[in-house]
Amino acid sequence: MRAAFERRRHLVDFAVGSLARHPTKNLGLVVTYALVVFLVGSVMLYGSAIRREAAAMLSSGPEITAQAMVMGRHDMSTSADVAALKGLRGVRRIEPRLWGYLWDSAGAANYTLMVPPPSDAAHAVGKGEAIVGEGVARARKLKPGAMLFLVSPSGKFLKTRVKSILSSDSALVSSDLVLVEEADFRAFFELPADVWTDVAITVTNPREVTTVAEKAALKLPRHRFVTRADMSRTAEALFSWREGLTLALLAGALVAFAILAFDKASGLSAEERREIGILKAIGWETGDVIALKLVEGGLVSGVAFLVGVIGAWAHVRFFAAGLFAPVLEGWSTLYPRFPLAPSIDALEIATLAALTVAPFTAAILVPVWRTATADPDAVMR
Amino acid sequence: MITLEQVTKVFNQGRHNEVAAVRGVDLTIGDGRVTVLRGPSGSGKTTLLTVIGCLARPTTGRIRIDGEMVSGLPERFLNEVRRRTFGFVFQRFNLIRGLSARDNVMLPAYPTGRPHRALIDQAEGLLDRFGLADRASLSVEHLSGGEAQRVAIARALINDPAVIVADEPTASLDGERVAQFLAIAEDLKRAGKTVLITSHDPRITAAPLVDALVTMADGRIVEASP
Amino acid sequence: MIFHPPILALIGASGLSAVVLGGAGLFAGRLLAGWDPTNGSERQIGLEKTTHLVSTVVAFVLTLEAASLVLFAFNADRMAPLFVGAMCAVGTLNASVWGFPTLWAKIAVFFAAFVWLAVDRVDLRARDWALIRPKYAGLLILAPLVLAEAGFELAYFLDLKADTITSCCGKLFGEDKPALGGDLAALDPRVALWALGAALVAAIGLGFGARRRRWAAVALGPVALAAFGVAIAAVISAIAPYVYEQPHHHCPFCILKREYGHVGFALYLPLFVATGAGLAAAIVAALPGTTTSRATIRTAIGGLAKTSAIGFTLFGAIAAALVWRSGLALIG
Numbered sequence: 037m038r039a040a041f042e043r044r045r046h047l048v049d050f051a052v053g054s055l056a057r058h059p060t061k062n063l064g065l066v067v068t069y070a071l072v073v074f075l076v077g078s079v080m081l082y083g084s085a086i087r088r089e090a091a092a093m094l095s096s097g098p099e100i101t102a103q104a105m106v107m108g109r110h111d112m113s114t115s116a117d118v119a120a121l122k123g124l125r126g127v128r129r130i131e132p133r134l135w136g137y138l139w140d141s142a143g144a145a146n147y148t149l150m151v152p153p154p155s156d157a158a159h160a161v162g163k164g165e166a167i168v169g170e171g172v173a174r175a176r177k178l179k180p181g182a183m184l185f186l187v188s189p190s191g192k193f194l195k196t197r198v199k200s201i202l203s204s205d206s207a208l209v210s211s212d213l214v215l216v217e218e219a220d221f222r223a224f225f226e227l228p229a230d231v232w233t234d235v236a237i238t239v240t241n242p243r244e245v246t247t248v249a250e251k252a253a254l255k256l257p258r259h260r261f262v263t264r265a266d267m268s269r270t271a272e273a274l275f276s277w278r279e280g281l282t283l284a285l286l287a288g289a290l291v292a293f294a295i296l297a298f299d300k301a302s303g304l305s306a307e308e309r310r311e312i313g314i315l316k317a318i319g320w321e322t323g324d325v326i327a328l329k330l331v332e333g334g335l336v337s338g339v340a341f342l343v344g345v346i347g348a349w350a351h352v353r354f355f356a357a358g359l360f361a362p363v364l365e366g367w368s369t370l371y372p373r374f375p376l377a378p379s380i381d382a383l384e385i386a387t388l389a390a391l392t393v394a395p396f397t398a399a400i401l402v403p404v405w406r407t408a409t410a411d412p413d414a415v416m417r
Numbered sequence: 418m419i420t421l422e423q424v425t426k427v428f429n430q431g432r433h434n435e436v437a438a439v440r441g442v443d444l445t446i447g448d449g450r451v452t453v454l455r456g457p458s459g460s461g462k463t464t465l466l467t468v469i470g471c472l473a474r475p476t477t478g479r480i481r482i483d484g485e486m487v488s489g490l491p492e493r494f495l496n497e498v499r500r501r502t503f504g505f506v507f508q509r510f511n512l513i514r515g516l517s518a519r520d521n522v523m524l525p526a527y528p529t530g531r532p533h534r535a536l537i538d539q540a541e542g543l544l545d546r547f548g549l550a551d552r553a554s555l556s557v558e559h560l561s562g563g564e565a566q567r568v569a570i571a572r573a574l575i576n577d578p579a580v581i582v583a584d585e586p587t588a589s590l591d592g593e594r595v596a597q598f599l600a601i602a603e604d605l606k607r608a609g610k611t612v613l614i615t616s617h618d619p620r621i622t623a624a625p626l627v628d629a630l631v632t633m634a635d636g637r638i639v640e641a642s643p
Numbered sequence: 644m645i646f647h648p649p650i651l652a653l654i655g656a657s658g659l660s661a662v663v664l665g666g667a668g669l670f671a672g673r674l675l676a677g678w679d680p681t682n683g684s685e686r687q688i689g690l691e692k693t694t695h696l697v698s699t700v701v702a703f704v705l706t707l708e709a710a711s712l713v714l715f716a717f718n719a720d721r722m723a724p725l726f727v728g729a730m731c732a733v734g735t736l737n738a739s740v741w742g743f744p745t746l747w748a749k750i751a752v753f754f755a756a757f758v759w760l761a762v763d764r765v766d767l768r769a770r771d772w773a774l775i776r777p778k779y780a781g782l783l784i785l786a787p788l789v790l791a792e793a794g795f796e797l798a799y800f801l802d803l804k805a806d807t808i809t810s811c812c813g814k815l816f817g818e819d820k821p822a823l824g825g826d827l828a829a830l831d832p833r834v835a836l837w838a839l840g841a842a843l844v845a846a847i848g849l850g851f852g853a854r855r856r857r858w859a860a861v862a863l864g865p866v867a868l869a870a871f872g873v874a875i876a877a878v879i880s881a882i883a884p885y886v887y888e889q890p891h892h893h894c895p896f897c898i899l900k901r902e903y904g905h906v907g908f909a910l911y912l913p914l915f916v917a918t919g920a921g922l923a924a925a926i927v928a929a930l931p932g933t934t935t936s937r938a939t940i941r942t943a944i945g946g947l948a949k950t951s952a953i954g955f956t957l958f959g960a961i962a963a964a965l966v967w968r969s970g971l972a973l974i975g
């Protein structure tokens with residue numbers, strides 16, 4: 037027991053010493069390795085941070101959204117539709133909503149114009165006022181009190197004074213928001229007084245969401261009812277898919293890296309070959325040399341993995357994953373600028389290790405074995 | 418006691434460049450004696466030495482060390498026997514550059530799992546015995562040829578083996594160093610070790626401490642005395 | 644197919660394992676055909692050298708497969724929001740017919756690789772290659788198992804589609820459900836815990852007794868396997884509800900969740916190691932050894948059996964602690 041422990045300790049000592057004796061030998065490998073971990077890690081950490089963000093945002097939305105459909109396309113709901121839903125059992129609140137998109141040629145970006153619901157007192161806006169998202173404020177260089185001019189597609193003007201700027205808690209979704217008063221909204225988009233974009237339904241008992249949606253669908257057969265679970269599923273699927281796709285694109289880099297590791301482990305210098313020959317000749321076994329080389333590989337992996345993960349974390353935390361954000365978020369011009377909170381959990385670390393350390397180890401196994409089975413009598417000649 | 422029965426070693430078996438380096442050798446090496454293998458270049462001395470020293474498996478034939486059959490043992494146990502029985506001094510010393518003399522001496526003991534502290538003491542004791550106490554921490558590439566050989570001998574002794582094996586130990590040494598080597602060999606013999614040397618250096622083959630001379634030619638033993 | 648990073652990692656890992664073990668299986672065939680340690684031919688020396696490679700890669704695959712089993716369960720739990728009706732791993736596994744077969748195959752591979760490596764370690768300690776032939780014959784079983792697992796897993800992930808309507812643990816482990824899960828859930832917790840106690844005592848007793856009596860080591864195999872089954876049944880019937888503090892929540896997967904402090908991992912890890920070590924001890928004991936290596940093999944069996952006994956003890960202690968700590972009273 038003690039001998040086995042000492043034996044292992046000697047091996048690790050020798051491996052550390054061997055790496056220290058050839059400091060430049062593995063430098064290139066460690067740098068490449070860390071870079072690969074950094075790239076893959078950035079994608080994963082950013083993806084998970086963004087999914088968490090989306091989940092947080094959805095959890096504050098309505099449980100059911102009802103949309104009128106005409107020939108399979110979204111249409112406006114009417115006050116009559118809203119009235120039809122009233123009195124449904126299990127429903128706590130029914131709120132018709134007004135919102136729409138606006139292409140802003142000045143900022144070269146899409147905004148979401150929205151009327152805050154009456155229940156949302158914190159974001160109430162008066163006539164001629166607006167509350168804007170962080171992205172809009174940045175694009176138009178707005179501060180509270182500044183004037184915001186908007187031009188509708190039909191050429192109508194809306195002149196508002198910025199009341200406040202939305203905090204960046206759920207910036208990913210609110211970044212492009214412009215909240216305006218209802219009369220301003222209708223006048224701007226030339227909407228009649230009794231139409232609404234959709235209807236938000238809040239349910240008393242969260243377990244009855246599906247039942248309520250089914251019952252409501254009977255009352256309004258021409259409406260589509262989307263539950264929050266549906267939405268979070270879509271968001272989860274979308275972001276996971278993008279993350280997976282980006283990783284699949286990085287697969288080429290992973291394969292190249294594995295080939296590099298294989299090459300590096302196969303092409304030992306004459307000096308290293310000699311050292312291993314000597315070790316075997318003076319009494320080390322094949323198993324000892326394999327263990328020695330794997331410990332060396334493990335040290336390389338450990339250093340590179342640590343550096344790569346810390347780098348990826350910083351990349352996401354402080355630079356909002358500047359390298360990958362466009363791919364992962366979509367192609368909106370208004371990226372949110374907010375500190376993402378990458379939280380490193382065991383699943384992510386395990387996945388990252390499976391994607392990087394496993395191919396590295398697999399790539400060096402055969403070369404290591406070849407090296408270790410060199411004949412011990414070779415040093416005699 | 419080491420006995421060989423009908424030992425052969427064939428390289429590149431079955432290929433066009435097949436070489437039968439050792440052919441049907443029967444040999445007994447007695448304990449506590451100095452045995453020298455001599456013969457012309459290419460006669461198979463080094464090959465026979467590697468087979469006796471368990472560095473290579475014989476292609477056919479049997480080798481017994483103190484009665485235990487070692488040909489056919491799995492590598493792991495062959496190594497155990499080898500560490501216990503043999504200490505090697507190579508022609509080109511084969512020290513690991515960049516390591517201190519002390520660390521080089523300790524290397525063969527690593528797989529035995531003896532505690533580090535004990536190994537250090539033992540290595541320093543051996544270096545001291547060969548007059549190298551002040552060189553213990555020096556990296557081996559700074560040593561002279563004679564010093565390097567003595568470090569190599571110290572390394573061969575770290576596991577306290579019964580047999581010291583040296584391949585052409587004096588090929589690169591001048592007269593004074595050869596005398597020094599013979600003195601050490603004498604010492605070892607007196608301590609009860611078996612010494613096995615290959616050499617065609619007359620300074621060795623004619624030395625008075627040699628107990629047995631074995632002459633090889635073309636992979637066979639042509640003369641063994643006594 | 645859902646492009647999800649852990650899925651890519653899992654497919655990569657099982658693909659790698661399959662390739663590696665496919666190669667090892669081919670080598671096993673060559674070895675069995677031409678093994679002769681008394682011969683010093685280059686062919687034999689080559690075979691002996693390659694056994695080092697095989698030992699190393701199977702150890703690598705076992706590590707990979709153990710990690711992949713954990714990752715698989717963890718990921719199934721994490722993916723639940725993608726499927727309608729899924730609340731935990733069960734929902735995700737049920738989202739395709741290949742889900743549970745993949746899980747069973749992964750568990751089988753884990754045990755098989757564990758046993759193989761244990762036999763390998765014992766063989767390496769024997770001076771005369773005592774177990775080399777059964778060992779490589781075993782590789783011919785392990786290799787197809789790993790290939791099948793990789794195939795199941797690939798089929799599962801290719802088949803998996805978001806928005807699939809699935810049924811979760813409430814359905815599978817509901818007390819009124821006709822399936823096996825339902826039967827286990829409906830099992831009287833008192834009976835389940837007594838059975839668990841009896842099985843653990845039997846396994847632990849055999850485990851500590853196996854060093855001196857060969858029959859005990861051989862018996863440890865089936866008993867460990869039975870204890871594994873009884874332990875899972877007890878988790879479903881009693882231990883899980885104690886953890887959730889809800890008498891009708893029986894899911895054996897939800898205890899892996901963060902909400903319950905990942906306590907499931909602490910519970911399952913010793914159980915898996917104990918079962919694997921018990922099976923390994925029994926198989927080594929049942930194999931025909933050689934007279935020269937008898938003592939080494941007996942020591943090794945003793946070590947494996949002890950590991951098994953300690954693992955079962957640990958499992959029992961953790962289960963008892965969970966029941967003790969719980970605010971729920973299932974048994975009056």
Ligand SMILES: Nc1ncnc2c1ncn2[C@@H]1O[C@H](COP(=O)(O)OP(=O)(O)OP(=O)(O)O)[C@@H](O)[C@H]1O
Nearest residue numbers: 428429436438456457458459460461462463464465
């Ligand atoms: N690894 C090998 N592969 C092929 N042939 C070999 C190998 N090692 C040795 N030989 C051949 O075996 C024969 C014996 O070689 P060996 O080194 O044993 O001779 P030696 O007596 O030690 O010679 P020297 O006095 O030159 O050291 C030589 O013909 C050599 O070329």
Ligand SMILES: [Mg+2]
Nearest residue numbers: 462463464584
């Ligand atoms: Mg020679």
